[in-house]
Every structure is written in structure tokens, then in C-alpha cells.
Amino acid sequence: MDKKMVEAINTQLNFEIESAHVYLAMQNYFAAKSLKGFEHWFQVQFREELEHAQKFMDYLNDRGERVEVRGFENPQNDFESVLQVLEISLNHEKEVTRRINNLMKMAIELNDYATVSLLNWYIDEQVEEEANFSELIDKVKMISNNGLFMLDKELRKRED
Ligand SMILES: [Fe+2]
Numbered sequence: 001m002d003k004k005m006v007e008a009i010n011t012q013l014n015f016e017i018e019s020a021h022v023y024l025a026m027q028n029y030f031a032a033k034s035l036k037g038f039e040h041w042f043q044v045q046f047r048e049e050l051e052h053a054q055k056f057m058d059y060l061n062d063r064g065e066r067v068e069v070r071g072f073e074n075p076q077n078d079f080e081s082v083l084q085v086l087e088i089s090l091n092h093e094k095e096v097t098r099r100i101n102n103l104m105k106m107a108i109e110l111n112d113y114a115t116v117s118l119l120n121w122y123i124d125e126q127v128e129e130e131a132n133f134s135e136l137i138d139k140v141k142m143i144s145n146n147g148l149f150m151l152d153k154e155l156r157k158r159e160d
Contacts, residue, residue: 002110006065008103009115013056017098018072020049022092024083025075038082045089052125061120083140090133097126 021129027042057067079085107115 001063001065003114004117005106005110005112006060008061008106009056010068010070012099012103013053013060013067014070014072014152016049016053016056017069018075019092019096020046020053021072022073022075023049023079023089026079026089029077029079029085034137035082052122055121060117063114075126083137083144086137086140090130090137093126093129093133097130100126 023042023046027046028038030036030038030042048055076088079088100119104116104119104123107119
């Protein structure tokens with residue numbers, strides 16, 4: 001494989017592990033807030049990111065290239081709200097998509113068809129990842145508006 005491609009995949013697989021840590025911190029933020037469903041959902045997300053990293057690692061190893069595990073910055077552990085967590089997550093996934101697209105561009109330029117084939121899976125996966133978070137954001141916003149509406153109705157009953 002072209003050394004440039006190997007380096008770019010190594011960077012990406014480490015970014016997938018970093019993504020896992022980003023979601024692990026969020027999982028534990030929800031655990032601290034006793035939001036069991038969100039805790040579970042982000043635990044699944046955490047595991048998924050590790051699978052994304054593993055898929056890249058398997059690929060480099062299968063092609064006789066060397067995987068290089070690297071370190072990264074601490075993830076954000078505290079947040080202002082559920083909505084903020086989801087918005088940070090969606091932005092994170094958009095950054096992942098941007099990086100995957102750049103990898104694809106490089107693989108096409110190098111006529112590396114095996115890598116193009118691998119990256120097709122990630123391109124499809126990113127559409128799903130972004131859709132998942134967008135949908136959750138819409139749902140949380142809807143619930144917030146509904147909650148406010150219910151509270152408003154409740155407040156009308158006040159007599160003194
Ligand atoms: Fe990922």
C-alpha cells in the first residue's frame with residue numbers, strides 16, 4: 001500500500017478510538033444524571049466506535065501493513081444539557097464524515113480499489129450516524145416544547 005494511505009488510515013483508526021472515548025464520557029455523564037436510556041444508548045455508541053477502529057485495524061493487518069496506536073486529548077466530561085451533548089455528538093460525526101471523505105478522495109487518487117471498497121462501508125455508516133443524532137436532537141426538542149406546553153397549561157390553574 002502507498003505509505004501516505006497507510007498513515008491516513010492509522011490517523012483515522014486512532015480518531016475512531018478517540019470518538020469512543022468522547023461517547024464514553026457522555027455515557028457516564030448520563031449515568032450521573034440517572035438517565036438510564038441515554039446511558040445505554042451511548043454505551044452502544046461507544047462500542048460501535050471501537051468496532052469502527054477494529055475494522056480499520058483488521059484491514060491494515062490483512063494487507064500486511066503496521067497499525068500504530070496513538071494517544072489523544074481528554075474528552076469533555078461535563079455538559080450543560082442533554083441537547084448540548086447531542087449537538088456536540090452531531091458535530092463530531094460531521095467531522096468524522098469529513099475525514100472519511102478525505103480518505104476516499106486519497107484512495108481514488110491512488111487507484112487503491114481495495115481501500116475504496118473498504119471506505120464505501122464507512123461512507124454509508126456515516127449517513128446513518130448523522131441521521132441517528134439528527135433524529136435524537138429533533139425528538140429532544142419536540143419533548144422540550146411539549147414539556148413547556150404542559151407546564152404552561154398547569155400554571156394556568158394557579159389561583160393564589
Ligand atoms: Fe465511527
